[in-house]
Amino acid sequence: xxxxxxxxxxxxxxxxxxxxxxxxxxxxxxxxxxxxxxxxxxxxxxxxxxxxxxxxxxxxxxxxxxxxxxxxxxxxxxxxxxxxxxxxxxxxxxxxxxxxxxxxxxxxxxxxxxxxxxxxxxxxxxxxxxxxxxxxxxxxxxxxxxxxxxxxxxxxxxxxxxxxxxxxxxxxxxxxxxxxxxxxxxxxxxxxxxxxxxxxxxxxxxxxxxxxxxxxxxxxxxxxxxxxxxxxxxxxxxxxxxxxxxxxxxxxxxxxxxxxxxxxxxxxxxxxxxxxxxxxxxxxxxxxxxxxxxxxxx
Numbered sequence: 001x002x003x004x005x006x007x008x009x010x011x012x013x014x015x016x017x018x019x020x021x022x023x024x025x026x027x028x029x030x031x032x033x034x035x036x037x038x039x040x041x042x043x044x045x046x047x048x049x050x051x052x053x054x055x056x057x058x059x060x061x062x063x064x065x066x067x068x069x070x071x072x073x074x075x076x077x078x079x080x081x082x083x084x085x086x087x088x089x090x091x092x093x094x095x096x097x098x099x100x101x102x103x104x105x106x107x108x109x110x111x112x113x114x115x116x117x118x119x120x121x122x123x124x125x126x127x128x129x130x131x132x133x134x135x136x137x138x139x140x141x142x143x144x145x146x147x148x149x150x151x152x153x154x155x156x157x158x159x160x161x162x163x164x165x166x167x168x169x170x171x172x173x174x175x176x177x178x179x180x181x182x183x184x185x186x187x188x189x190x191x192x193x194x195x196x197x198x199x200x201x202x203x204x205x206x207x208x209x210x211x212x213x214x215x216x217x218x219x220x221x222x223x224x225x226x227x228x229x230x231x232x233x234x235x236x237x238x239x240x241x242x243x244x245x246x247x248x249x250x251x252x253x254x255x256x257x258x259x260x261x262x263x264x265x266x267x268x269x270x271x272x273x274x275x276x277x278x279x280x281x282x283x284x285x286x287x288x289x290x291x292x293x294x295x296x297x298x
Contacts, residue, residue: 153253
């Protein structure tokens with residue numbers, strides 16, 4: 001619950017991105033010389049570089065969100081597979097660092113990327129599942145955000161026998177809808193058309209995977225959440241259709257990528273190259289497919 005509500009709660013910027021105002025779609029956050037963020041180029045590190053230190057100790061520490069299906073759950077998931085592939089590309093072993101989300105994405109970047117948590121763990125060498133969002137980059141000058149590897153969006157799954165089509169939310173016609181009320185999907189539905197659909201929402205679910213499971217059991221006619229959540233549960237079940245939430249605010253979605261310390265230039269370049277290779281050779285698509293998720297290029 002805390003992971004989902006915290007990630008949802010970070011987004012003034014997420015909601016703004018969903019409205020298409022915060023940032024245009026980002027194909028890559030790096031130029032020919034490697035990852036970049038707004039502001040001056042990162043200064044060179046004193047002493048051995050970040051990549052040299054990682055190779056010397058023989059492992060890459062990767063921060064992933066705790067209990068975030070289908071990306072991480074009990075040591076498995078799409079982000080875990082990606083972390084393993086990145087470590088392999090660098091020629092080192094993986095050291096996975098699952099963590100609980102803070103109150104904001106700024107907290108997560110501070111705890112997992114550039115300073116470390118006050119409880120004594122972190123930072124990691126790289127954090128996964130960071131929104132590639134220019135306002136977020138500008139607000140966090142101590143980090144580089146780069147290598148977008150997936151485009152997430154808010155979606156709605158429906159039982160085709162109960163809802164034959166969904167050209168607009170009006171087609172819901174009072175049908176019960178499962179959604180985490182503290183998620184972006186929940187906020188959009190609660191506020192849609194002046195609260196018209198509020199009474200038909202069932203908002204007790206911890207995340208979109210639980211909402212999707214309720215739909216699969218026949219408890220509701222539809223479920224809303226992140227597309228990845230819904231697809232991981234229902235994507236192989238022909239009884240259900242999954243499509244973008246029919247609201248202008250949910251049209252574009254947002255890209256997620258990696259984050260490292262601002263000065264870790266060579267590490268960022270190496271990870272960007274590895275991510276490009278995984279996207280180009282189909283490995284990323286296969287990772288998502290194993291999780292039941294359709295890979296959408298960022």
